[in-house]
Amino acid sequence: MLLQRLVLEPVRYPAGRPVDSTIPEYGLLFQKFSLRIERHFDAGCHIGSHQFLCLFCLVFFVPKMIQPESQKDREERDMMFSIRPAFNAPCKLGNWNEDLFLQEEKTAFAAYKRDRGQLLLQKTKKMFRNLSRPLQLSHSLVMLKYGENYQIVAPDIPCETCRAKVRPVYLAGLVTEREIDTRQEFSHGSVVVGCVDGTPCVRNTFKFVGCDRDKTGEPLTFSEDFYLQIVGGSEEALYVRCENSMAQMGYHPTPTLSKFADAYCRFKMLHFDPGLRLEREGAITRANDKVIIQNVPTGKNLAVENHLVTTFFGNEYVISCHTFRDTHKMETAENVWKVVGEDLQDINAVVRAAKGEDVPPELLK
Template sequence: MAQNLYGPRVRIGNWNEDIYLEEELMKDFLEKRDKGELLIQRNRRLKGNLLRQMQLSVSEDGCIHYGDKVMLVNPDHPETDADVFLPGDLSLCMTPDEIKAYLSDELEVPCGLSAAQTKNPVGRNTFMILSVDRKAIGQVLRYGEDFCLGITGGFEDKMLYLASDHRTLLKSSKKSWLQEVYLTDEVSYLNCWQAAYVDPQLRLEYEGLPIAANAKILINHCHTNRGLVAHRHLFISTYFGKEVEVAAHTHLDSHRVEKPKNHWMLVTGNPRKDSSTILDLPKPRAEDTHATEQAMSLNAQ
C-alpha cells in the first residue's frame, strides 16, 4: 500500500492549505493553553481541588457540633467475610467518574463515593455536619437527630450532600448490588441521616445525648433505615486508584448486632498540629498493645 511521504514543505498538491491548517491548529492550541482550557490543565485543577489540604474542626468540649468539619472513618477491623480485604482505617471519600474527571474540571452530579486508606484531611474526604434547616450552627449534635453531611470537594462555591435511596433494577451499588450512596446538589429528605449508639442494649439510654467526637457510632439513612457501610472486600477502580465500595445496608451478626463494617467515627482535628487528625495522636502506653507485647517478651527473656 502506497504511503504519502510528502509533507507540507514539499510543494506538491494542497501544500498551501496544509500549512494554513497547521498554523490554525497551533493557534487554537496556544489560545486554549493561555485560557487554561486544555484537558490536562482542567484535569490538574480538579485533582488539585480534590487533594487540597483541609483543616478539620477541633472539639473543645469533646462533642460534635453543627458546622464542624470532620472525616468519616470506618475503624480498622478484620474482615471475616473474605480472605482479601483492605485493612486499616478507611475514610469516606468522594469519587468522581474516571472518564468525566479527565474531561472536565467541575464536579459532576451525582458523584460516587468510596472508602480509602487516607488519614490526611483533603477536599475529597472532609465533610461538614449540617442541620436540616441549616440554622443550628454551633449547637451540639445528638443521637437520634436528623442531620446532613455536606462536602465541597475543595471548591469554594460548591456543596454536595450525602444521599441515598431505595435500590432499583437500574440503580444500585456497583459490586454488592445493594442500596447506593452518592453525592448530589439537590436538597431533599434523601440527604437526612441519624446517628445511633453502637451498643443496642444502651441505644435507648443514649437517645438525645450529645455525640462524642472520635467515638464509634452508627450512621443510618432516615428515609430507608439502612446503615452506611464500607465493604472492605469489594474493590473498585477509581480516579485515585484501587479503593473499596461504600453502600447503605445494615449487616447484622448472629446476635442481631451491627457488624464493625457499619461502625463509623466523626474524626476531628488535632489541636497540636495543622492539617492533621486526632487519630495521629500517639496512644497512651496503657492502650498501646504493641508496647505491652514488647514488655512481655523482654520479661520472658
C-alpha cells in the same frame, strides 16, 4: 595463435541487434565462425558445444567490453543521467500532502486547547488541586458540634494485604473519568467512595448541618436528624444523599452528592451497642466513639463494601447504603464508623517527656 587469428579476422554481423543463432543473419554468422574454426583444426580434432560457445563469446563480446569509453559515450551517459527522473529514499508516496495537513491541523488544535486549559492532563491537574486542598479539622472532641469540620472513618475494615489485617477507610467524594472532561470539582451527582488517605483535605472532610434550622455551634445528639455536607467541594452546598435506586458501583445503592437537601439526605447516629440505643437517645455524641450512621428514609446504614474500584486517586472502596449483620443480628465492621477531628497536643505530656519521664506515644501526637 588460434585466438589471435580469430580476433584479428572478426566476422561482420549486423550492428545493434542481439546475437541469436535462430535469426538468419546470425545463423550465417555462426556457420562462418564454425568453418573458420574447422580450418585451424586437424581432421581428427573435435571441439565441444560448450567450448564452441565460449570461443564465440570471447571473440565477439570481450573486445567490445574492454574497449575504452570514448568522450562521446561519456557525454551521452552524463546527459541521460541529468534528464532522468530521480526516485530515492526521501521521496514521498501516497496521500502524503493530506497527511501533512492533517497533522498540522491536529497540532494547531492541541495548541488551541492547551492555551485555554482544555487538555485532559490540565483538567486532571486542576481537579487534583481542587480536591487535595488541605483543610483544618475541628478541635472540639468532647462533643460533636454542628458546622465543624470532621472526618468520618470506618476503622476496622478487613484487609488481607495489610500487616494488621485491618485498615481505616475514610468517607470521600470522587470525580470520575466520565466527569473530568466537563467538571473538575464536586457537583450534583458526584459519587461517594472510601479512600485510604487520611490527610484532611476537601474530598474527605464533612460537617453536620441542621435539618430544620441553623444549628451551628450546637452539640449533635444521638437519633437526631442531620444533613452530611461536604466541605469546600464546590461553590454550592452539596449533601450526601442515598435512595433506593440502581447501584452505580457494587451491588447496593451508592450514595451521591446532591445540591437539594431533601428527605433522602437525612441521616442520624445510633449507638454502636444495640442494647444501649434506646437509652442513649438524645445523649451528646463524642468524637472517636464507634457509631452507626443510618439513612432515615431507607432505614439502611452507611457501609463500606469489600469491593475496590480504580479511580484517579488509586484503588478505593465502594460506599453503599446497606445493613450488614452477623449471626447475632449485630452490625459488622462494614457499618461501624468514627467521627474524628484534630487532637490537640498534650502540653503536660510534652513537659513530662522533656524531663525524661516515660510518656505513652499517643499523648505526644
